[in-house]
Amino acid sequence: MTEHVPYVVVGAGAMGLATTWQLARRGHRVLALERFARGHSHGASHGATRNFNNAYTAAHYLDLLALARAEWDELSRTTGEPLLRLHGLLTHGDDAVVAQVHDALVARGERAEVLGAVEAARRWSGMRFGGDVLFTPDAGVVRAAAALDALEVGARRHGADVRYGQRVVALEERGDGVSLTIDDGERRYDVVADTAVVTSGAWTPGILPPSFPLPRLTVTEESPAHFSPVSPDARWPSFNHLVARGTYPGPTYGMPTPGEGVKVGFHHVGPVVDPDHRTFRPVPELAAALHDYVAEWFPGLEPDSAEPISCTYTSTDSEDFVLDRRGRIVVGAGFSGHGFKFTPAVGSVLADLATDDTARAAEAFWIR
Structure with a gap:
């Protein structure tokens, strides 16, 4: 039997859950489908912390950041879970x-x-x-794992149906809606939605129809690490270091993660990968460079204490996001390693696009 829903969200990581929450709190019936198990580490949404970094100059990002701050606060109020830690x-x-x-x-x-x-x-x-x-x-960190839990709780409280272990194996727009075939590991079933929102990270190109005009998305495996502080009493902010070109592989970023140390990583320097066939291990040369960087720039960290983390970036050539609609399909993609801080605002923009076919995101986010 075919299920019929007004809205389906494909991919229930951070951006998909945020879109689901935004649609559900507006009173819409929405189904969210996630290929992997809750809390998985295959994509870009796992881990305890992300930078809440406000060091932007472009108006479209500063506008989105202002909306994100308001929406993080709203999500915290509705769930009782503090999600931002603003230590600067x-x-x-x-x-x-x-x-x-x-x-x-x-x-x-x-x-x-x-x-x-x-x-x-x-x-x-x-x-x-x-x-x-x-x-x-007024910057700091988003408590990322807590944020995912809060988004799911908030969405479910408003009646959303969030399903894990549901792989979309076919998606096609047709006259009466968007037809999806889903494999839950035991059976295949069909869903028809009036509108589909695809927020599937590295797997987005394989889910959208071949004719969809998606820009090039490049998936890389990035390997920041947590380092132990020399003194447990030291004060740690979040940070961006625009390292001089040629001295290290790229600029760095980081933040304190309670219980794990201080996270430090190079931005967008990892190898191109197939998201289904990753090593989950750092490139030795990049790990050595990160060790040397910490030894040079962080007297308060133990450079030999690195505990590597593996995550993916799914990046556009410009590193601007894709937030746009074609026909009955809305896409949020290409967050390029700097999207998490904007999560509830991205969800709001995608919900606007899904519910109003005349809505547009900021021009920088349009499909060209």
């Missing part, structure tokens, strides 16, 4: 970028302060700095 963010390594981000944030009424390297090292003794440092106190 440091951005350094390029004085020109530091100045540009400072000016963009101040122009919008955000708190931002530029410090010299000596003053920054005095405040955060576990880190080293070589130039101007931007401190934004």
Whole structure:
């Protein structure tokens, strides 16, 4: 028997659960389908923390960030689960970028302060700095694992049907809706939805019809690591370090993760992979470079204490997101390693696109 639903969301990681929550809280009946088990580590949504990083200059990201902050707060209120830990963010390594981000944030009424390297090292003794440092106190981390739980709880409270272990093996738009065939491991069944939202991360290209005009998405396996602090009493902010090109593989980012240490990683330097055939191990050369980087720039961390993490980036060529609609199919994809902080705002935008075929996201997110 074929099930009929108004809205189906394919992929129930962070973005899919956020879309499901946003649709359900607006009173819509929605079915969310996730190929893997709850809490899996195959994609990009697992782990305890993600940077809540506000160091942007582009208006479309700052607009999305403002919406995300409001929606994180709303989700926290409705579930009673605090999801943001705002211990501040440091951005350094390029004085020109530091100045540009400072000016963009101040122009919008955000708190931002530029410090010299000596003053920054005095405040955060576990880190080293070589130039101007931007401190934004209203940034920090998203408690990522808790956020996924809160989104699912919130969605279910509003009547959403969230199913795990449900692999979509066919998706086709036709005159009366979007037809999906799903394999749950024991049987195959069909669903027809008025509108489908595809938020399947690295698996998005394989789910959409071949004719769908999706831009190129490149999947890489990234390997940040947690490092142990030298002193358990040290203060740790989140951070972006715009490392000079050629000295290390790429810029770095990081944040404290209670119980696990301080997360440090290179941004977007990992090898291209098939998401179904990953090693879940760091590239030795990149792991060695990360060790050397921590030894040079973090006097407050033990460089030999690395506990590697494996995750994927699914990136567009521009590293801008894809938030758009064609026909009855809405797509959220290409979050390029910097999407998690925006999760509930992305869900809101995708819900707008799903419920109003005249709605548009910011132009930077359109399919070209």
